[in-house]
Amino acid sequence: MGKGKKYNPNSPESVFKRLYGVMPDTFEKMLAILQKEYDKMHKSGGSPPKLTVNDKLTVTLKYLREYRTMESIGADYGVSKSTICESIQWVENTLAKDKTFKLPGKKVLKEASDIIEYIIVDVTESPIQRPKKGQKEYYSGKKNVTQ
Numbered sequence: 389m390g391k392g393k394k395y396n397p398n399s400p401e402s403v404f405k406r407l408y409g410v411m412p413d414t415f416e417k418m419l420a421i422l423q424k425e426y427d428k429m430h431k432s433g434g435s436p437p438k439l440t441v442n443d444k445l446t447v448t449l450k451y452l453r454e455y456r457t458m459e460s461i462g463a464d465y466g467v468s469k470s471t472i473c474e475s476i477q478w479v480e481n482t483l484a485k486d487k488t489f490k491l492p493g494k495k496v497l498k499e500a501s502d503i504i505e506y507i508i509v510d511v512t513e514s515p516i517q518r519p520k521k522g523q524k525e526y527y528s529g530k531k532n533v534t535q
Contacts, residue, residue, distance in 0.1 A: 408446070409453040419445055421486045422479060438467050444475040451476055 404412050419442060426441050439447065447461055451472070458472040465472070483489050 407453075408449040410449065415445070415449075417488065418483060421488060422482055425482045425486075438471050439465060439475055444479050447472055448476045448479040 401412055404415070408415060410418070422441050422445055443465060447465065450456060450461060451458065458469045458476070462469045462472045
């Protein structure tokens, strides 16, 4: 979104960002880096991949964005959990190696967390209503299967 553009939550870019966690142009940059690395690795041929490079990137972003299990994502693409795991690791390692996309280092994160905050939570027990002694026959909390 440049200056002068009004934010539209229903624009294709906004919907894409909500679905994948990145803007379309960022996705395209990631895809170009991954495709270049994939082409370099497979220039002498080989067996066809179970997932395309686009699918591998999409799988990784879905995994990071939606907190879905690898097994669930694998079922969507008709591949095994291990294939999804390998794809995610390849995408993460390839993008980290390229250094176009990077996270702040540990030192930056450590310096930012110098302020200590305390949160106190009351976790004392609270009484639970139980049936009176003479009411046990009529209480439906637990049913005896043998009756």
